[in-house]
Amino acid sequence: MSELEAAGVTVAGAAPASQITPTRRRRDHSATITFWLFVAPMVIGLGVFTFLPIAWGFLLSLTRARNSISLGDWVGFENYAGILGDAEFRKSMVTIILFTLFIVPLTFVVSLALAMMVNGVGRGTGFFRTVFFIPTAVSYVVASLIWRMGIFNGLPSGFANWLLYTLGEEPGLPFGLGQVLLDFFGGNRVVWIGTPHPPWYWLVLVTVRLWLQVGFYMIIFIAGLQEIPRALYEAAWVDGARTGWNTFRSITLPGLRNTAIAVLLLSFIAAFQAFDEFFNILGGTAASTGNQGLARPPLVYLYRVAFADQDYGRGSAGAFILTALIISVTLIQGRIFGFGRKA
Numbered sequence: 001m002s003e004l005e006a007a008g009v010t011v012a013g014a015a016p017a018s019q020i021t022p023t024r025r026r027r028d029h030s031a032t033i034t035f036w037l038f039v040a041p042m043v044i045g046l047g048v049f050t051f052l053p054i055a056w057g058f059l060l061s062l063t064r065a066r067n068s069i070s071l072g073d074w075v076g077f078e079n080y081a082g083i084l085g086d087a088e089f090r091k092s093m094v095t096i097i098l099f100t101l102f103i104v105p106l107t108f109v110v111s112l113a114l115a116m117m118v119n120g121v122g123r124g125t126g127f128f129r130t131v132f133f134i135p136t137a138v139s140y141v142v143a144s145l146i147w148r149m150g151i152f153n154g155l156p157s158g159f160a161n162w163l164l165y166t167l168g169e170e171p172g173l174p175f176g177l178g179q180v181l182l183d184f185f186g187g188n189r190v191v192w193i194g195t196p197h198p199p200w201y202w203l204v205l206v207t208v209r210l211w212l213q214v215g216f217y218m219i220i221f222i223a224g225l226q227e228i229p230r231a232l233y234e235a236a237w238v239d240g241a242r243t244g245w246n247t248f249r250s251i252t253l254p255g256l257r258n259t260a261i262a263v264l265l266l267s268f269i270a271a272f273q274a275f276d277e278f279f280n281i282l283g284g285t286a287a288s289t290g291n292q293g294l295a296r297p298p299l300v301y302l303y304r305v306a307f308a309d310q311d312y313g314r315g316s317a318g319a320f321i322l323t324a325l326i327i328s329v330t331l332i333q334g335r336i337f338g339f340g341r342k343a
Helices: 022-061 078-084 087-120 125-137 140-151 159-168 174-185 201-227 230-238 245-255 257-272 276-283 286-293 298-308 312-337
Strands: none
Touching: 022 312, 078 087, 078 312, 087 125, 087 201, 087 257, 087 298, 125 201, 140 159, 140 201, 140 276, 159 174, 201 245, 201 257, 201 276, 230 245, 245 257, 257 312, 276 286, 276 298, 298 312
16 A cells, blocks of 8 residues: 555545456456457567577577578587688678768768758649659569669660760750760760679669669658748748758758758668669679679678578578678767757
8 A cells, every 4th residue: 555545645547456346357358358469460470580580590600500401510600700701701891881882872862852852842742752752662673673674784775875875966965965975984885784894883783772762761851851840941031041052051951960860870771781783683694693793792692602502500690790780880870970869
């Protein structure tokens, strides 16, 4: 019994234990059962399809699991040391870092620019949001094959080479832009995929990822822009400021601080998890598997180790190393930028 109850004071909204009827107990018991009936499928699904594979994969990383996923010959952290000492794995880390340096800033700038343009449109805002967001629903595999076989196939009939030819033959472009493009790309018969020098395959990989994800981050930026009080812009207008770089630097960017950090973190994590575009553009068929050596990210390399070489122990160890790296860098980024703090 609490001190209030001993003094004869009853807390508002709380019934004494003696007044809890059997009907109320049954009702509470029924609500508890209903709750677990709804939650149980999700909990069971997470346990069976998420947590159990993670735990099993970690145990595999501590064993010499070759040609089998059963536990047996325990080797401790030997697989971790082996994968870190592998020159191919280190090369794959360099590849994904280069890809991240390309795609993260580009995604940030393009998605923010699109968000500001769409948010500033008076009519048709919903239409433009839908148009730019639709690519997010497209499969990475399908988009990669379209980029590889349709746009950048290296043939004169491919869209990229056809566009270069059309621009090169167009005399009305200012400053001779068409000829400048032809000289830069070395003509209109560019082999976009398959040659290390020049490495035009980076253009293919970056543009397909940019097209697929920029609409998603645009929506996030639009949500952030709509949270900025309009009174700030009105006050700036009264003080003599005009829309442009000054208001963008003084009001928009500070107001988007947490949104911008979230976009950077999400795009960084997505970049380090790149697999589909690299696998399908550079090595989706037996005829082009040799191109995978041009740019092989960690997930593609670990896929080959685990499924082609049947070395599940080293493959699992590499996956946990990559996961630990992503988590560490994400936490460091959040700490440096102060994610969650008020602007």
